[in-house]
Amino acid sequence: xxxxTQPISMDSYEGQEVNITCSHNNIATNDYITWYQQFPSQGPxxxxxGYKTKVTNEVxxxxxxxxxxxxxxxxxxxxxxxxxxxxxxxxxxxxxxxKSTFGDxxxxxxxx
Amino acid sequence: NAGVTQxxxxxxxxxxxxxxxxxxxxxxxNYMYWYRQDPGMGLKLIYYSVGAGITDKGEVPNGYxxxxxxxxxxxxxxxxAAPSQTSVYFCASRGxxxxxxxxxxxxxxxx
Numbered sequence: 001x002x003x004x005t006q007p008i009s010m011d012s013y014e015g016q017e018v019n020i021t022c023s024h025n026n027i028a029t030n031d032y033i034t035w036y037q038q039f040p041s042q043g044p045x046x047x048x049x050g051y052k053t054k055v056t057n058e059v060x061x062x063x064x065x066x067x068x069x070x071x072x073x074x075x076x077x078x079x080x081x082x083x084x085x086x087x088x089x090x091x092x093x094x095x096x097x098x099k100s101t102f103g104d105x106x107x108x109x110x111x112x
Numbered sequence: 113n114a115g116v117t118q119x120x121x122x123x124x125x126x127x128x129x130x131x132x133x134x135x136x137x138x139x140x141x142n143y144m145y146w147y148r149q150d151p152g153m154g155l156k157l158i159y160y161s162v163g164a165g166i167t168d169k170g171e172v173p174n175g176y177x178x179x180x181x182x183x184x185x186x187x188x189x190x191x192x193a194a195p196s197q198t199s200v201y202f203c204a205s206r207g208x209x210x211x212x213x214x215x216x217x218x219x220x221x222x223x
Binding site: 032034036041042043044045046049087089091099100101102103104105 | 145154156170171202204213214216
């Protein structure tokens with residue numbers, strides 16, 4: 001399984017763009033990348049998914065370089081309500097079909 | 113669409129007791145997961161299932177058992193509860209685009 005590494009914490013201010021990078025050096029060819037947001041006392045919530053290049057939806061963008069050894073979640077113009085823990089997840093579809101392992105997450109704190 | 117539901121929301125167990133955490137989803141997803149999350153930590157995979165009748169161990173399976181007799185239900189059984197199993201337990205199911213949908217969690221305390 002691909003191990004993921006993220007910064008433990010990040011601070012930002014309202015209105016700024018935030019980029020959170022996840023390293024997954026031993027990602028396999030068939031693995032997919034997903035990102036989740038978790039508020040205290042709640043289950044994680046899916047944000048975005050990608051395999052390569054760039055993906056954008058109504059809340060975030062995901063940038064994946066050609067070698068796929070990392071991925072960057074981009075949150076445009078954050079607000080106080082974006083304060084949460086963000087997890088990158090690399091799902092193993094090659095040798096352990098269906099198995100997935102979360103990293104330790106990045107705690108994002110947005111300040112006024 | 114209720115999504116993923118979990119019962120109970122809270123439970124206190126005495127050491128050595130057993131219980132079953134219930135999880136159900138109404139999205140017809142084949143893949144389902146059980147995670148535990150200790151305070152201030154990330155999620156650890158306990159067991160997962162790729163379809164009815166098929167289950168496999170995750171990172172931390174010791175002390176737990178699962179079954180998957182239907183697509184909808186994926187119960188987690190704790191036998192001989194220990195204080196180390198005090199945690200929040202999340203069940204999830206996975207959609208076609210690899211996105212996981214999580215339930216609200218069960219907060220378990222073993223004393």
